[in-house]
Amino acid sequence: MTTTFLGRAAAEVFQSAKDLSDLQKLHIVLPSRRAALYFGRELASLSAIPFFAPKISSIDDFIQETSGLQLIKSVDLYFEIYKEWKQLDGSLTLEHFLTWVPTLVKDLNLIDSSLLDDTKGLFTYLDQADALKRWGINAENNVVTDFAGSYFSFFKKMGLVYHTLRERLAAKGVGYSGLLYRTAAEKAIDKEWKEDFYFIGLNALSTAEEVIIKHLVHIGKAKCIWDTDDYYMESKDKAGRKLRKYKSSRLFGKEWYFQESLLQGTEKHIQVYKLGSQVLQNKLAMDLVRKSSSSSHAVVILDEMDLPSIYTLVPGLDMKINISGGMSLKSSELMAAINLLLDISDQEKLRLEDLRMLMEQPLIRELVKGEVEWTKLERLAYKSTRLFYEREDLKMSQGSLWDEIVGMTEVGSFVRGVERILKTVEALEWNEKPFAQLVLKELPSVKRHLDVSKPAFRLLFQEFLKGLSLPFEKEPNAKVQIMSMLETRCLDFDEVTFLSFVEGKLPTANKSNSFLPFDAILEFKLPTYSDQDAIMAYHFYRLLQRAEKVNILYVQQGGSGVGRQEKSRFIYQIEEELCRDPKVDGKIKFSTTEINLGDLVKPKEITIPKTDEILEKAKDYFTNRGLSATALSEYFTSPLAFYWKYLEGIRENNMDEATIGANVFGTLIHYALEKADLPYVGKSITKEDLEAQKLWVIKNFDQLIQECKPEFDFSYGLNAVLKKVALDLLIKYYHMRIRTYTEPFTIVALEKKFRKILDIGGIKLKVEGAIDKLEKHGDTLVIIDYKTGKVEDVTYTHNPEVSFTEELKERKRDKFRQLLLYFFLIHSEEVPDAKYGFYSFRALNDRIDMEVKGLSKEELLSGIQGLIEEMVLEVLDKEKPFSAIEGRKVYENSTFSNLLN
Known part of the structure; x- marks a missing residue:
């Protein structure tokens, strides 16, 4: 394999030092902690004798250290914003606020990491008078609709909250991500820097990062090492958009390190697989891993929904595999139990189906089965068909976990119940124990905010759980790495396998997910979704630079029309632009294969x-x-x-x-007909008799269904509908018998x-x-x-x-x-x-x-x-x-x- 980027960067840093002692005076900054770990290993391999390593940081850690602020937890940030907004709008409910505050936080991060100076100008631009003028709306007599007034009022409040929030957080020594970046940039200009820096492998810098790095380069305290390729640096390809700008500006150094010709100058085999099902994709991916002879192999997950199924297949490979990130809490049985409890906590009474789901939920069942009279619960759940139960009627043993679970109706009782479940699981040697420990560790951030409505707490708790994941035990030396695209930054592999290579995943869907109108983003030169596309394009092509074999998998099922996923445009670009460029001269082999489930799955005989x-x-x-x-x-x-x-x-x-069900429905029909016929057995039936039978069934149908199936409640829901359908069919039957009577x-x-x-x-x-x-x-x-x-x-x-x-x-x-x-x-x-x-x-x-x-x-x-x-x-x-x-x-x-x- 070609020398890795981090290997070459480490050699550059190592050779720049006059002696080994100079290395400890350096501060190396890379895109991620993962890249920092691998760089440290590459640097250590260059010396036969021990030496004091330089400080090696991720860019986020460097920014936090420079800013002097601590990153605030999301839940705490939401309440800080709510306090400020509530002062401006007393009618705002927390549950409504929580539905849109994540988008607001994203906008605040964008504004601050972009170092937007004229923030007042931005919010003025968005306010009512300026927007009406800009849009050419004739607002004679200052008449504006309630909807429009509410829309513009939102931005006015957003501007006020933005400025007071920054002061409030800074006074507490905390901040959201964007505020940390802005603060770091402001402090970097006046700070007396003692270290010398290398910024390695960065690509699309935020404005805050640009200011810091430019300043350090200008005062002779920093050098930059880039990972770029002729293919996108000497063309108009989106992947090199910002890097070409950095290079031509010469503000990041007069010399540009490194630019190679790897994409078109080295041999590669790119194999595209079109697959008929998601199951087939996961199976094929693991087969490619198992059969791979490459010394390093990255499986890049573009859709996080693929992760749970991939996790289940990994043990069957029987090889060392490193999985980046962690296993999301949402894939755990604990999360399933908590979500179920959250769903039913809103209900004053428990539905029969909720009781059954509680009893059948594996984790809850194991926790409570030994402490209550389970057979009594089973009789309630399976031998009766009441549609609703009072919660008190379901309590079995005072002080039991089961009683606490069925008593979860208020915010406080819900949190106490969940905390008891977590502590019970933590005390057991179960697979769910690490998840329970994780939630218990983070639960205090939620417990600080229990004085909220149930709908608001539901949103808050779901947002809290969303960000929790359990890190895997690391295997950094494993030849197979399973990771997201962003986790591949600075890393190189002999073989790369991409999963779910479709539009909307790569590039990501063109959704701004922002309150800021697009015209305002352009006016104030804030990053757009096009910039995000360029970033992902760079990560993709950079990953291909040193790879010898590339497997691209995507699922495209039959049919057409709205909602159908199409293969990524990058497949077309590789085939039409990269592979067919005259410079390639046959170095890149490109092929496509279509595989359906029947090609790999053979029916098995059961005897x-x-x-x-x-x-x-x-x-x-x-x-x-x-x-x-x-x-x-x-x-x-x-x-x-x-x-x-x-x-x-x-x-x-x-x-x-x-x-x-269908069987009971049929039984009701049969029963009614039999009861109507019984008095007439052995008798001659006239048309009048058939009419009398019909009227008798209509009059007595309620009693008939109660006699036939007394355990069912036909007053509610689908049962009531099916009861009406059954009676209508019986009436139609008698009409038909009367009509055809001879x-x-x-x-x-x-x-x-x-x-x-x-x-x-x-x-x-x-x-x-x-x-x-x-x-x-x-x-x-x-x-x-x-x-x-x-x-x-x-x-x-x-x-x-x-x-x-x-x-x-x-x-x-x-x-x-x-x-x-x-x-x-x-x-x-x-x-x-x-x-x-x-x-x-x-x-x-x-x-x-x-x-x-x-x-x-x-x-x-x-x-x-x-x-x-x-x-x-x-x-x-x-x-x-x-x-x-x-x-x-x-x-x-x-x-x-x-x-x-």
Whole structure:
């Protein structure tokens, strides 16, 4: 690899010293503490004998030291600003203020780090009279709308607060970042400097930094070492915008160190990967790391949302990796618990779903399960469907952590409860312990400000948590470094892998995120978002300078239109401008590859061998419990699901929900119809009877649903809506029956069960089915089944070239199989000819009847019996395991889809 920038800079500093003792008189300033650490290592490697090192600082540490001020904590700064603003606007609430104060602080930092002298001029420029004149608005009689007046008044207050805030903070010896930079610049001019300085690897300087460095260079106390390349220094490329200005001004030194021709003068392989999913991107990135033979490799994270998933993949690499920054608190289980508690603290009563979320939250569950009667809580949460609970009703044991948690309603009780949780976690050897210690350490800054409203505290607490992260144990010698773009400053790597290389991430989205209008920013020569783009462009190209291999990954899923992420424009610039420049002469190899999930992920086969124990369970099921139409369909949809559900008894979670599901909805429909029909069983039904049934259901529907599902509350929310939908469907059903009525008919039976015993494979197989309703129309028996779901494919035309039994195995034939099984059971009872069909509440136009063409009754009976025999013999065949292939479409909505992962 080409000599690193810090290696070359260290050699320059080392060689400039007349003897080793001179080095300790120097002060080296670099962009970051990370760069300072690596520079120190490079400098130490240049001498065979020990020597006293120079002082090495990051630019932020240097500025703070020079200013003599301490950086104020964000929460404390917000309250300092609020005190000042409140004096000007007594109606301002803290909760409203906290929604916009972070943007205000950013503007204050911009104004001060840019050393804007005419701050009064800026706020005058923004005030009402000057703005109206500038915008050419005719404000005759000084009439201004309330909205406009409020807008301009904001800037007037902002100017007043700005000036009084600076004095207030300075008197306390603290300041926000911009104020530290302004103060440092003001003190630097008059300070008697004893040290000699090297400013190394800086690029886009703030005005405050420019003033300080220019002054030190002018008085002969500083030298600058830059990391630049011919590609952007000898062109109009945005990446070199400020650096070209610095160089031509000669105010940072008459000589310019260093400028090389590395981007186009050294061999590189740039590989661009277009990927179909985020999961695929993370997997590919780790595969590239694992297979890399480079001596140093940087994985650059452009989107912080990628970090949690990357963290989970790192342990699987089984190699030393250094992760910069730290793990954000928001990725921890502790944060999830605190957010949940914050969400429910606003509610006077607890909803059922909140109680369940509390009990199912892993950290809270582990903390309180041993101190309360958990089974009693489970009964409250899962055996009842009350929508709301009084908090007092949920308290279990006086003084317990659980009681404190359900009692979190006010700001004070919330903080006390959170602090108790943190201290409890801190006392345990859990993975969350370091996070708890981190929050406890910083919590006093929040506890100083508890005299606020609940909405304001919520905003304040969320802002407080947002900035907390747990630093990783450092592995500075690891060959793989995972970091953000800014953390790569001054560092060089043989191989670089970029993740999420899309517009909006690099370059960042063009959002000013400022209260200052763009015309004011231009008028007063403050930095714009274009300057930020130039900074990121420099960091990108500088990172490419000494890299031999570059991997660029981005996700672009199918489709088009608003919201679709496009690959970064830098990819086009590399390919069209950098790689195709005649100066390159084939030194840079550029290629693109598109990879979809199917290219890397292969389906895995899941099989369960049939042991003697499993075969005994199968025989018991067939002979004692019996084969139903649903079980038959389940087997030909998924033999594995049949095994789990019917032989092992693994069912869907039967926990009651506060909101009814499709199964409960269907049950309500069936129950109402059955109750309405019961008095008429065995009787001849007239059109008037159907009208009477409809009116009876309407009158008694509330009582019917309470009889059917007394545990549900149908007074609120979605339950109330579904209740209305169910009644409307029942009314439509009766209207349809009345409309299609032709002659009296008889209700023969309701929920009639049929059964047949078959000798198959040495066992007595019980086949059974329950039919919702049997009606007699003249001499024809009509078999009725109600469906609240969709019904299709109950007609069949025989194709001699296709086996009837094989056709019956198709998933789409499940409803047809059900009716055919009824036909098989009823025919065995020597029932006269019958019609078989459904009433579907998805399409209440008419009955949906089974129709078969091309097969006799005997062939139908033979076909369904053959299907049953084939299924039973397969299940009892020890040599055929239960199996499934992961990813098959038929499992997408399966109860057991989670077991296939």
